[in-house]
Amino acid sequence: MxxxxxxxxxxxxxxxxxxxxxxxxxxxxxxxxxxxxxxxxxxxxxxxxxxxxxxxxxxxxxxxxxxxxxxxxxxxxxxxxxxxxxxxxAGMPLPEEEDQETRRRSRLLEINRCAARYFFEQLNAPTPEANAARGYWKQKRGLSDAAIRRFGLGYAPDSFSGLIHYLKRRGFTEPELEDSGLVKRSAKGNLYDIFRHRVMVPIIDVRGNIIAFGGRVLDDSKPKYINSPETLVYKKSRTLFALNVAKKSPSKRYILCEGYMDVISMHEAGFDTAVCACGTALTAEQVKLLSEYADEVVLSYDSDEAGQKATERSLGLFANSPVRVTVLSIPGAKDPDEFIKKYGRDRFDALLNGTANPTEFALAKCRRQFDLKSDDGRLEYIRRALDILADGVSPTARDVYAGRIAEETGVSKTAILNQLNTAMRTAGRKARRREQRALAGEGIAASIRVPYDKGGDAALGAASAGRQLVAAMLKNPDTIPYIRQHIQAEDLILPEMQEACRAIWQCADSGTPVNLTSIGPLVSEGVVPQLSMVLAQNIDLTPSRRDIDMYLERIRQATPKSAQAGKLNDEEFRQLFNSIAKEKTASQEPRQ
CATH class of the missing domain: 3.90.580.10 (Zinc finger, CHC2-type domain)
Structure with missing residues (x-):
């Protein structure tokens, strides 16, 4: 370590x-x-x-x-x-020792490199199988040898153990092979290759590491695609296919496609900023990653219903991104690859330059749903369109689109703008109500989760007091001996705070600084965010000795009854709870 x-x-x-x-x-x-x-x-x-x-x-x-x-x-x-x-x-010399997790990562990345080499060698083998795979890449997909090399494309032969033997000869153990996600163990206990008789696509991260693979059948049999499972080195929600290539382009306009076959075809056609999400749908993490490289993103999904739904969902994810987003309409083809093959690269380039912004995409979709020749259709279209314009569209854009809606429906622009103002006021009221509901769930009390067996308002107060004691020790380690004299870690109701308390005391005993950096390796993964919240809530507060005594007293008052409650049946618990309530009421009555 x-x-x-x-x-x-x-x-x-x-x-x-x-x-x-x-x-x-x-x-x-x-x-x-x-x-x-x-x-x-x-x-x-x-x-x-x-x-x-x-x-x-x-x-x-x-x-x-x-x-x-x-x-x-x-x-x-x-x-x-x-x-x-x-x-x-920081320019610090790296430590000599590696921990177990780092060694595992290194071995998994080496396995993936060897596997990619194996698949590439199999693609170029002098066999009928390999010849069919080369035909898929070159004739069916229209890829050049340069593109095949650039993306490291390959072929997994129709064998249950070809890759296993290849990797074992290079010194990898069976547990390592299972960790890689490239092989599985059968019900009889035998390992077998999961990728068989498929063309192979390595998935490479932005640092150039091969972290996973995708495999496609050469025909239309099912399942059409098989992808690596998530591993220590591969998290699909945080990975964008071909970003390692696209980031080298001088262009900051990225093209977001539906799948990696589309991406490879786009690169072959000269559009070198094409990428796609790994996984079934785009994630907020992938949007964040893309925004680090792109100034503009063109959504280039298939024109079918699934592609349009994916476009809508992606527009929502990009709503708060600094990246400019546009939507590509692909007439006469189901996807970019088909369009380029039918009409050529230049026509596709012209499409890219005429992409619609998110508002235009939403209005066009809305317009297609209604018959503008009927009065009911026009009125419903206007109502739905104005709801779109009322949400985050600039005043200038609203004026332009109001004029366009007036032309489409034959209703005066003045009437459209008056109705738009009403829609905006309604949208504002709804937004404020949503904000109020969200605020109602915030604050210290809302974040305290007291176990069911702890019971009563006193336990809720004790949970909060436990957090405050942890905050006191984090902010002022000099308070640790005093607090430690009066309670045990088990006295704190919240399990996260018990764990944090033990870690704080362990740091104090070893002379290690009491901070998040020292505590982090000693606690469960979910404890560190809890401690960060405790520090955030007390950023302007430094608990005094009097505060600490009050927190200790709350814990002492609640702990015996809470411990007792955990051992009672339902009826006994009800009686205890009623007695606590009576005590509380009596304490609040005015003294005679």
Whole structure:
């Protein structure tokens, strides 16, 4: 393991604000920095960086931690890899030792490199099978030898053990092969290749590592596609196919396609910024990754119903992205590949330059649903179209589109604009109600989840008190001996705070700094965001000895009854709860 002293020095040399603002546009507000969260889609900034505690927390999705946590999450890295990346950023010599996870990652990447070499060799083998696979790539897909080499395309022969034998001869063990996702174990306990008689496409991350594979049948048999499962090195929701190639292009207009076969064909036609999502649907993480490279994204999905639904969903994900988004309409073809083959590259290039913005796409879809020759059709089209224009469209654009709707329906532009103003007021009221409902679920009390066996308002207060005691120890380690004298970790109701309490005491006993960096490796993955939230909620508060005594008293008052409640049946629990309620009522009555 990497020495804790080294990790602390890495964190000290990597200011969290400087690291985060490489990925997030931050605005300084007093002692904190805020921005749009890189881990979920949002319109209002809820992501906060706290320079004082060198931590971050998102009040929207609950992500939080220190600079190591941030790098791990934003780059999909293991703990040691994140530390090494930050060490490299700070110009620190890398530690000699690697941990088990890093070695596993390295071995998986090496397995994938060897597998890609095997598939490429099989594609070029002097066999009838390989000849058919070459014919698929060259004749059916129209790919050149250069494109086949650039994407590392290959062929998996119709064998249950060809790849297994190839990899075993290179020293890989059976557990490693199973970890790779390239093989499976049968009910009888035998390993077998999952990719058989398929043309193969390596999936490569932005750093140039082969992390997974996709395999397609040469005909129309089912299943048409098989993809690698998620592994230690492959998270499909965070991966964009061909981004490693597209990022080298001087163009900042990226073309987002439906599948990797479309992407490869687009690159062959000269459109070198084509990419696609890995997985069945685009994710917010993929949108964030794409926005780091693109200024504009053209959605180029198939023209069928599924493709149109994918377009709508993707437009929603891009709504809060800084990237300009347009939608490609493909007349006379089901997908870009077919259009290019029928009409040529230049015609497709002209299509790209005439793409529609999201509002035009939504209005066009809406218009197709109604018969504008009938009064009912025109009225319903106007109502639906104005709902579209009332949501986030600029005043200039509203004026232009109102004129267009007036021409389409024969209704005066003045009447359209008057109705649009009404629609905007209605949309504003709905938005405010949504915001109020969201705010009602925020705050410290809303985030406290008390186990069912703890019971009563006293337990809720004790849960909050436990968090405040953890905050006190994090903010001022000098309070640790006093708090430790009066409670045990098991006295805290929330399991996350029990775990955090033990980790804090372990750091104190070993002389390690009491901070998120030290605590992180000692606790479960979900505890660090909880601690980040605790720090965020107490950023302007420093608990005094009197506050600490009050929190300790709350825990002492609640713990015996809570422990008792966990052992009672339903009727006994009801009686106990009623007695607690009576005590509380009596304590609130005025004294005579």
């Amino acid at each position: 990497i020495p804790q002293e080294y990790i602390q020095e890495v964190v000290r040399r990597n200011d969290i604000t400087e690291v985060v603002q490489q990925y997030v546009q931050l605005r300084h507000r007093g002692r904190t920095c805020t921005g749009l969260c890189p881990f979920h889609t949002e319109k209002t900034p809820s992501f906060v960086v706290y320079p004082e505690t060198q931590s971050f927390y998102c009040f929207g999705c609950g992500a939080g931690g220190d600079v190591i946590t941030f790098v791990r999450k934003i780059s999909n890295l293991g703990y040691v890899e994140a530390v090494k990346q930050l060490a490299s950023r």
